[in-house]
Amino acid sequence: MNFEGTEHLDLSPAEAWARLSDPRALGEALPAVEEVEVGGDGNFEATFRPTTGLGSTPMSVAFEVAERDEPSRLVVTGHGGAAEYAVRLRAAFELTEAGGGTDVRWTLELHLHGVLRSLTQRVIEQLAHQQVAAVLASAAAPANV
Amino acid sequence: MSSQTETTAPKTTTQPWTGQDLPRKEDKRLLAGQGQFVDDVWMHRQGYAHFVRSPYGHARVVSVDVGPALAMPGVYTALTGAEVAEMCDPFFQIAPEPGGKIEEYPLAVDKVRYQGDAVALVLAETRELARDAAERVVVSYEPLDVVVDAVEAADPTSPVLHEEIGHNVAWQGEYSYGDIDWALENADHVVKVDRLHFHRFSSTPLETFGAVVNWDPGTDMIEIRSNNQMPIFGTMMLSPTLRAGADQMSWYSQDIGGGFGIKIASYPQVGALALLSRKAGRPVKWSETRSEHMLSSGHGSERTFLDLEAAVQADGTILGFRVRAFDDAGAYLHYEPLGAVIWAQVLTSCYRFKHVTVDYTETLTNKCPTCPNRGYSRLQHMWMIERLVDTVAQQLDFDPVELRKKNYVQPEDYPYETPNKCVYDSGDLPQELDLALEKLGYEEWRKKQAEVNAADNGKRIGIGIGSTLDSGTNNFGQAQIVNPELPFSGNGEAAIAKLDVYGELAVYLGTTPQGQSHETTTAQVVADILGCDPGMVRVYAGFNKEQSTYVGFSGTYASQFAVTGIGAAIGAAEKLRGEIVALAAFALQCEESEIELANGVASYQGDEERAIPMIGIANLCYSNVAALPDELADRVSLNCRYVYRPPFEPPDPVTKTGSLTLTYANQIHAAVVEIDEETGKVEILDYVAMDDCGSRINPGVVEGQVHGATAHGIGAALHESLDYDEDGNLLQATFWDYHPATALDVPRLKTGHVESPSPFSKNGAKGMGEGGGAPLGTIGSAIQDALGKEVLVNDTHNTAERVYELLEQLRNGGGKRGVEVTSR
Numbered sequence: 001m002n003f004e005g006t007e008h009l010d011l012s013p014a015e016a017w018a019r020l021s022d023p024r025a026l027g028e029a030l031p032a033v034e035e036v037e038v039g040g041d042g043n044f045e046a047t048f049r050p051t052t053g054l055g056s057t058p059m060s061v062a063f064e065v066a067e068r069d070e071p072s073r074l075v076v077t078g079h080g081g082a083a084e085y086a087v088r089l090r091a092a093f094e095l096t097e098a099g100g101g102t103d104v105r106w107t108l109e110l111h112l113h114g115v116l117r118s119l120t121q122r123v124i125e126q127l128a129h130q131q132v133a134a135v136l137a138s139a140a141a142p143a144n145v
Numbered sequence: 146m147s148s149q150t151e152t153t154a155p156k157t158t159t160q161p162w163t164g165q166d167l168p169r170k171e172d173k174r175l176l177a178g179q180g181q182f183v184d185d186v187w188m189h190r191q192g193y194a195h196f197v198r199s200p201y202g203h204a205r206v207v208s209v210d211v212g213p214a215l216a217m218p219g220v221y222t223a224l225t226g227a228e229v230a231e232m233c234d235p236f237f238q239i240a241p242e243p244g245g246k247i248e249e250y251p252l253a254v255d256k257v258r259y260q261g262d263a264v265a266l267v268l269a270e271t272r273e274l275a276r277d278a279a280e281r282v283v284v285s286y287e288p289l290d291v292v293v294d295a296v297e298a299a300d301p302t303s304p305v306l307h308e309e310i311g312h313n314v315a316w317q318g319e320y321s322y323g324d325i326d327w328a329l330e331n332a333d334h335v336v337k338v339d340r341l342h343f344h345r346f347s348s349t350p351l352e353t354f355g356a357v358v359n360w361d362p363g364t365d366m367i368e369i370r371s372n373n374q375m376p377i378f379g380t381m382m383l384s385p386t387l388r389a390g391a392d393q394m395s396w397y398s399q400d401i402g403g404g405f406g407i408k409i410a411s412y413p414q415v416g417a418l419a420l421l422s423r424k425a426g427r428p429v430k431w432s433e434t435r436s437e438h439m440l441s442s443g444h445g446s447e448r449t450f451l452d453l454e455a456a457v458q459a460d461g462t463i464l465g466f467r468v469r470a471f472d473d474a475g476a477y478l479h480y481e482p483l484g485a486v487i488w489a490q491v492l493t494s495c496y497r498f499k500h501v502t503v504d505y506t507e508t509l510t511n512k513c514p515t516c517p518n519r520g521y522s523r524l525q526h527m528w529m530i531e532r533l534v535d536t537v538a539q540q541l542d543f544d545p546v547e548l549r550k551k552n553y554v555q556p557e558d559y560p561y562e563t564p565n566k567c568v569y570d571s572g573d574l575p576q577e578l579d580l581a582l583e584k585l586g587y588e589e590w591r592k593k594q595a596e597v598n599a600a601d602n603g604k605r606i607g608i609g610i611g612s613t614l615d616s617g618t619n620n621f622g623q624a625q626i627v628n629p630e631l632p633f634s635g636n637g638e639a640a641i642a643k644l645d646v647y648g649e650l651a652v653y654l655g656t657t658p659q660g661q662s663h664e665t666t667t668a669q670v671v672a673d674i675l676g677c678d679p680g681m682v683r684v685y686a687g688f689n690k691e692q693s694t695y696v697g698f699s700g701t702y703a704s705q706f707a708v709t710g711i712g713a714a715i716g717a718a719e720k721l722r723g724e725i726v727a728l729a730a731f732a733l734q735c736e737e738s739e740i741e742l743a744n745g746v747a748s749y750q751g752d753e754e755r756a757i758p759m760i761g762i763a764n765l766c767y768s769n770v771a772a773l774p775d776e777l778a779d780r781v782s783l784n785c786r787y788v789y790r791p792p793f794e795p796p797d798p799v800t801k802t803g804s805l806t807l808t809y810a811n812q813i814h815a816a817v818v819e820i821d822e823e824t825g826k827v828e829i830l831d832y833v834a835m836d837d838c839g840s841r842i843n844p845g846v847v848e849g850q851v852h853g854a855t856a857h858g859i860g861a862a863l864h865e866s867l868d869y870d871e872d873g874n875l876l877q878a879t880f881w882d883y884h885p886a887t888a889l890d891v892p893r894l895k896t897g898h899v900e901s902p903s904p905f906s907k908n909g910a911k912g913m914g915e916g917g918g919a920p921l922g923t924i925g926s927a928i929q930d931a932l933g934k935e936v937l938v939n940d941t942h943n944t945a946e947r948v949y950e951l952l953e954q955l956r957n958g959g960g961k962r963g964v965e966v967t968s969r
Contacts (some may be wrong), residue, residue: 025865044256055448074835081200082280083197083279083280083281083282084197084198084199084200085200086200086201086286088288110599110688111204112872113200113201113260113288113872113874114200114260114874115200115436115440115878115879117872117874117875117878118874118875118877118878118879118881118882119878119879119881120874121876121882142452
């Protein structure tokens, strides 16, 4: 599944890029995050419970900041899941200055495996947009600075 | 000779019981909540099992770590694919090579091939704990590319599921009869259809799979309490796999909450449970969740038809057709590739086509294995033929009713031999169609249709017809057409009729019923033979391998019980009657020919004063045997086993010809649908289901089967579908997304029956219940009729979305969408 969108952040591209490329800041920006373990080389593992159509589902995903092109581009990949479902994703963020802030154009390639895929099929597009928007909003929030 | 009957026969309380609409004996316990289903079974020291299933459609299993699960208090043990590969052998394959090279174990060993493929089992002291523990099992996968389309799977560049084969074609063969090349070259018209698709759905029985299995460490006996619907076939599959003798395996069931064929295919799960029990040294219990059932129990056959060409004469005679069929078997061959020949039982469906060529390919895909499912393999083929007939009618401007009548097998043609030498036993299809249309009010609906469709008010009305056969009682010799090495031929069923020590009449069947009313219908037939009330005949519920009698293919499937199961019961009851008469003649000092059985008593020519009750007969055999002359004592046991054998010969595997099935019930359905042009929503305004299953043993039971099959077909046509996404994910893994037909989805049905007794069965019955998938043809036909000839209904599944797409095509100018007509 492929999703895309654009969000505006009231940060300069350099500030936005810095926060999005910081594994801890990015990990803690995930909605319903319970735990973030930061490793080296831009890796981090997050345990979180994103909300699905049938409530919240525990998920542990290993993320890697796979591509860095400061301050205009960032690619994050992830894979993980739980017992009988799995997730693989590749999120790319393109940052451009706009109106004193930054427009973040994002694309998300998402592979969900397991019953979770069927359970979320009616809401996955909305869910993906909400999750990415929440991450970007959280990354831009002063508390996360 | 055929006769039309009313839906419900008048109730009487005297013989003959056969043909009466008696209340079901089973309902006394089932409606009182006293049935015993597999989840009601409990064994001392049992643990609860839960399968760990793959979230991936295709992946290598890098590692399986059950340690975290075993560390949980209350977890008894766990079993992995690697262990299973040590403990047992791969399942026997029905297929020859290449499919025959597949190595399937009860758990996936080094690779998962569909979402839901089981990689491990956990056993714990409670069901909930087993489930929680299963979540702790850490499986490392290496995802692989998937293929989820049967036609693409045949492409050599597609991802390969089974490396031992090297490609995904499990079976391929050409069925060719007559001379289709000549017919296509010489016909006045050739109608071509590029592609038709019969979608994947299932029967979703109320009761999912389940089993309680105990591999007794002391006796080495394997006790299986399950809802498997064909346990002797299960024994054939499991015994060599488990390295156990067939005599070690004891199967039991009482009540089964629907089977529809799917429950033939529970043997892999039962095998895994047996190995888990053996490892744990205790009984294991497993009840499948609904999601597991949707993911992994078994799906109905999905088939794609390419390059369909029909040869048609100017007068409407359809000479025949040619088609390429791609059947999607899913990831493993469960009962397959028998489906690659079973469709040939209905090669020409209800029609007199003379020239047919079908190039049939069965491929493996990263989807749940298919298995027998209501109308197995035949309804796919017959739906294609109904689409063919309707397309010919529409494109060449024939009346769809008259075209059918012209091409139907005619009453005087029976017994009718098809081009592949199957023999249709009896019927009157033109009469049945007339009756269906009369019940529908066809002419009135045509007028209404013209008014509505001309009004341009956003609604369209369509009228459709579906004609199908319900072939019953397989000749297992057809297996040799897909694999000449298989030592199978004919068919049979066994039963025991017994007079017990105090004169009780008992019948034991080998058929493992799943809700088909065997206790009622068997009692009716046996009571007629033994001259008693059906209430006096106890027909033992369910199946008990120790107590029941059976043959290799015993079971209730393929619409055969009324022929084979009842045939066996009739034979056993007649043998018992013979012994009762002999004992009575001795007791009453008369000739056997002078004995009458009535009201549960044997008498001399009906004389109540010179009579002996059943308890007296039983006493002579069981407890007073010295009073009998030796020749009589040696002759009677009052425990009479009979094996019914249909009169089959092995088919010819070279020419792929022969009698593949004994009887042919048929269905003709007609429906009126209304399509909302804004949304594509289809509403059924009227529905008629006509059925001819030969002599009906119990009209109420037949009526129930007709309702069930019709509702299922309507559900499949409009709602039920099992679809996979590009990653191999099943998109309908719960009832949230898979919508079986409910009372709200099924219109009030008008039913009717034509009775054309079969000359080939003992009782004139033909067997029924599967229904032939007539609603799929009927609904598709009606939608096509509503939309007109500029678009093609090319799929069995017609949701509002799909119909909307067709409407959009129409609004954009149509273009026949894959239909081409060449006329000379």
